[in-house]
Amino acid sequence: xxxxxxxxxxxxxxxxxxxxxxxxxxxxxxxxxxxxxxxxxxxxxxxxxxxxxxxxxxxxxxxxxxxxxxxxxxxxxxxxxxxxxxxxxxxxxxxxxxxxxxxxxxxxxxxxxxxxxxxxxxxxxxxxxxxxxxxxxxxxxxxxxxxxxxxxxxxxxxxxxxxxxxxxxxxxxxxxxxxxxxxxxxxxxxxxxxxxxxxxxxxxxxxxxxxxxxxxxxxxxxxxxxxxxxxxxxxxxxxxxxxxxxxxxxxxxxxxxxxxxxxxxxxxxxxxxxxxxxxxxx
Amino acid sequence: xxxxxxxxxxxxxxxxxxxxxxxxxxxxxxxxxxxxxxxxxxxxxxxxxxxxxxxxxxxxxxxxxxxxxxxxxxxxxxxxxxxxxxxxxxxxxxxxxxxxxxxxxxxxxxxxxxxxxxxxxxxxxxxxxxxxxxxxxxxxxxxxxxxxxxxxxxxxxxxxxxxxxxxxxxxxxxxxxxxxxxxxxxxxxxxxxxxxxxxxxxxxxxxxxxxxxxxxxxxxxxxxxxxxxxxxxxxxxxxxxxxxxxxxxxxxxxxxxxxxxxxxxxxxxxxxxxx
Numbered sequence: 001x002x003x004x005x006x007x008x009x010x011x012x013x014x015x016x017x018x019x020x021x022x023x024x025x026x027x028x029x030x031x032x033x034x035x036x037x038x039x040x041x042x043x044x045x046x047x048x049x050x051x052x053x054x055x056x057x058x059x060x061x062x063x064x065x066x067x068x069x070x071x072x073x074x075x076x077x078x079x080x081x082x083x084x085x086x087x088x089x090x091x092x093x094x095x096x097x098x099x100x101x102x103x104x105x106x107x108x109x110x111x112x113x114x115x116x117x118x119x120x121x122x123x124x125x126x127x128x129x130x131x132x133x134x135x136x137x138x139x140x141x142x143x144x145x146x147x148x149x150x151x152x153x154x155x156x157x158x159x160x161x162x163x164x165x166x167x168x169x170x171x172x173x174x175x176x177x178x179x180x181x182x183x184x185x186x187x188x189x190x191x192x193x194x195x196x197x198x199x200x201x202x203x204x205x206x207x208x209x210x211x212x213x214x215x216x217x218x219x220x221x222x223x224x225x226x227x228x229x230x231x232x233x234x235x236x237x238x239x240x241x242x243x244x245x246x247x248x249x250x251x252x253x254x255x256x257x258x259x260x261x262x263x264x265x266x267x268x269x270x271x272x273x274x275x276x277x278x279x280x281x282x
Numbered sequence: 283x284x285x286x287x288x289x290x291x292x293x294x295x296x297x298x299x300x301x302x303x304x305x306x307x308x309x310x311x312x313x314x315x316x317x318x319x320x321x322x323x324x325x326x327x328x329x330x331x332x333x334x335x336x337x338x339x340x341x342x343x344x345x346x347x348x349x350x351x352x353x354x355x356x357x358x359x360x361x362x363x364x365x366x367x368x369x370x371x372x373x374x375x376x377x378x379x380x381x382x383x384x385x386x387x388x389x390x391x392x393x394x395x396x397x398x399x400x401x402x403x404x405x406x407x408x409x410x411x412x413x414x415x416x417x418x419x420x421x422x423x424x425x426x427x428x429x430x431x432x433x434x435x436x437x438x439x440x441x442x443x444x445x446x447x448x449x450x451x452x453x454x455x456x457x458x459x460x461x462x463x464x465x466x467x468x469x470x471x472x473x474x475x476x477x478x479x480x481x482x483x484x485x486x487x488x489x490x491x492x493x494x495x496x497x498x499x500x501x502x503x504x505x506x507x508x509x510x511x512x513x514x515x516x517x518x519x520x521x522x523x524x525x526x527x528x529x530x531x532x533x534x535x536x537x538x539x540x541x542x543x544x545x546x547x548x549x550x551x552x553x554x555x556x557x
């Protein structure tokens with residue numbers, strides 16, 4: 001059964017993954033789909049709909065632009081069966097989605113994985129193992145480490161705060177816990193300056209995943225997002241810097257946007273950037 | 283067994299997820315989601331409730347309202363009466379599947395919409411109200427405050443003025459809040475919404491609060507609202523489930539006792555009606 005608009009179709013497409021049913025929705029052009037299909041890898045506490053319907057609206061925009069786009073809940077999220085799982089344990093779910101998309105659209109020759117936050121990181125991990133993945137769209141990728149978070153707070157958050165009128169208003173009106181904030185700042189500064197641990201942390205594992213295939217990457221960073229800032233900081237250091245340098249990388253910044261791009265304007269910038277990049281890959 | 287599909291409706295389809303029972307009891311449940319981002323945040327918990335109800339013989343149907351979730355349309359084009367029509371559509375679909383007895387199960391604003399649907403003549407036998415909001419006006423105010431707060435940054439002052447946004451709406455202009463476009467029509471519908479039930483509705487109802495307080499109990503506001511319903515001769519089974527406000531927590535938090543409490547209350551509704 002279809003939800004019809006004039007030139008795109010939206011269809012329910014339930015996926016099967018290791019005995020679980022994962023509800024999905026495929027948006028596609030009414031006539032011819034491009035040879036590249038897109039799968040949204042959902043991140044954080046979201047479902048296939050996305051915050052403020054970001055993924056629904058993205059899928060429609062991509063279908064309008066000629067690209068089929070599948071969204072789904074991975075096991076344990078939203079409507080999907082199965083136990084809740086970490087973003088590092090969703091390879092089988094993504095693989096099931098690629099199966100379903102290529103079955104539904106035989107014209108599709110390669111798949112681009114599109115992910116926000118830990119969805120971006122999960123997408124990169126999956127791309128290392130699945131040769132059907134031909135590219136990645138990564139928004140504010142999640143590479144959280146304790147040091148990285150503190151460093152991003154120090155360089156991004158506090159600096160922003162010092163320039164914010166609301167901060168000073170609140171400070172002057174006595175609405176801030178000054179000693180508490182200072183302690184927090186000092187702890188974060190110390191943590192930021194510690195050396196990275198020897199274990200394979202998330203940036204290192206992400207670097208290994210990217211280096212495995214050296215796929216084209218569209219990196220979209222929101223200017224008002226700690227996760228994005230932390231990624232940029234991590235991307236300046238080896239091994240992530242090296243891995244990214246080896247990938248054909250396109251970077252788009254949306255300076256005013258927050259983590260989920262929670263405005264029609266910012267969403268539209270992301271949709272346009274994704275479409276432009278997809279077309280440039282053809 | 284779950285299945286996703288689009289129900290044909292005016293201006294595009296409504297996305298639905300149907301939980302089918304292994305052994306059908308002839309009872310159907312329409313799940314009516316809460317407002318805006320709460321619908322996303324609560325989905326996993328509601329799916330767990332749906333699975334538990336299906337295990338007890340219910341056909342459980344989630345319907346994404348027009349302009350929300352995976353359904354056709356834009357949120358900015360949605361209004362209250364389109365949403366009550368969607369509840370009607372869902373109930374009719376369950377009847378077509380052989381459900382003789384229909385429950386409307388709402389969460390938060392979904393309870394207001396359940397009441398509105400009954401008022402608009404949608405036929406249902408009983409209600410399960412989960413953490414109901416009793417005033418649409420309050421929902422609207424909270425949503426407008428959310429918009430003002432996000433504009434001011436996370437450290438927004440406690441007293442937030444929503445007058446500028448109300449003025450925009452009054453002038454017939456839509457406003458954007460947390461990524462959602464709110465139209466004057468939807469704002470008007472929300473503002474007028476209440477938990478008042480039509481005289482024709484005689485069915486029993488279950489009222490389930492969720493509270494993370496150590497001695498979780500019904501709030502004074504809930505008790506007043508329940509007494510009002512009882513004064514109209516309605517049988518109300520009121521309970522409090524311990525757990526976080528799962529529709530608004532930052533990360534998804536499962537309320538362990540919710541599915542079974544819902545099942546017990548739902549089973550009890552049919553027994554009450556039979557008694």
